[in-house]
Amino acid sequence: NAGVMQNPRHLVRRRGQEARLRCSPMKGHSHVYWYRQLPEEGLKFMVYLQKENIIDESGMPKERFSAEFPKEGPSILRIQQVVRGDSAAYFCASSPSGVEAFFGQGTRLTVV
Amino acid sequence: GEDVEQSLFLSVREGDSSVINCTYTDSSSTYLYWYKQEPGAGLQLLTYIFSNMDMKQDQRLTVLLNKKDKHLSLRIADTQTGDSAIYFCAESGEAAGNKLTFGGGTRVLVKP
Numbered sequence: 610n611a612g613v614m615q616n617p618r619h620l621v622r623r624r625g626q627e628a629r630l631r632c633s634p635m636k637g638h639s640h641v642y643w644y645r646q647l648p649e650e651g652l653k654f655m656v657y658l659q660k661e662n663i664i665d666e667s668g669m670p671k672e673r674f675s676a677e678f679p680k681e682g683p684s685i686l687r688i689q690q691v692v693r694g695d696s697a698a699y700f701c702a703s704s705p706s707g708v709e710a711f712f713g714q715g716t717r718l719t720v721v
Numbered sequence: 722g723e724d725v726e727q728s729l730f731l732s733v734r735e736g737d738s739s740v741i742n743c744t745y746t747d748s749s750s751t752y753l754y755w756y757k758q759e760p761g762a763g764l765q766l767l768t769y770i771f772s773n774m775d776m777k778q779d780q781r782l783t784v785l786l787n788k789k790d791k792h793l794s795l796r797i798a799d800t801q802t803g804d805s806a807i808y809f810c811a812e813s814g815e816a817a818g819n820k821l822t823f824g825g826g827t828r829v830l831v832k833p
Binding site: 654 | 725815819823
């Protein structure tokens with residue numbers, strides 16, 4: 610059973626471009642969470658999804674950020690019109706039940 | 722809102738025991754977790770404890786929970802150089818969809 614797969618591992622975007630981060634949960638896991646880690650800080654919750662549904666997006670910035678977890682395919686975190694402050698590591702976690710969450714290796718976004 | 726606090730840094734000699742401490746404020750926390758993060762990597766779930774337990778042991782790891790004081794600790798016996806990493810404490814509650822609230826992390830340095 611492969612772990613949580615995130616791609617790309619590293620992403621460089623110019624200011625104003627769009628960033629698309631992908632997360633394939635572990636097999637059998639229907640709960641997906643996205644977290645953001647700023648340099649030298651802990652992880653902050655962004656959004657919690659189940660298949661085709663956003664359950665909790667209380668940690669998502671109100672503008673430019675969106676997330677989806679379609680019936681088929683990976684979960685996508687999309688950041689439009691990126692700014693330097695979006696530079697961070699973005700981690701996805703999946704869980705079969707919501708109790709044990711397993712993290713991917715993360716996508717390190719750099720905005721130049 | 723919820724808050725999780727950890728000390729920033731711990732230095733320990735190889736072979737000694739390490740104790741990492743964490744405090745939290747949310748009295749409705751259901752589960753408390755310890756994650757390990759090595760440089761450039763994702764988070765590895767080490768162990769977790771249900772809030773109605775006061776101790777859990779798993780090989781070299783011992784978790785102690787004082788629910789009254791909202792204090793959680795992780796003891797690593799016979800610390801090895803491979804244990805050098807950042808350790809994150811986190812809490813979650815079923816009412817919050819089991820999203821994790823993380824502390825800022827404790828950087829553990831194991832000296833030979």
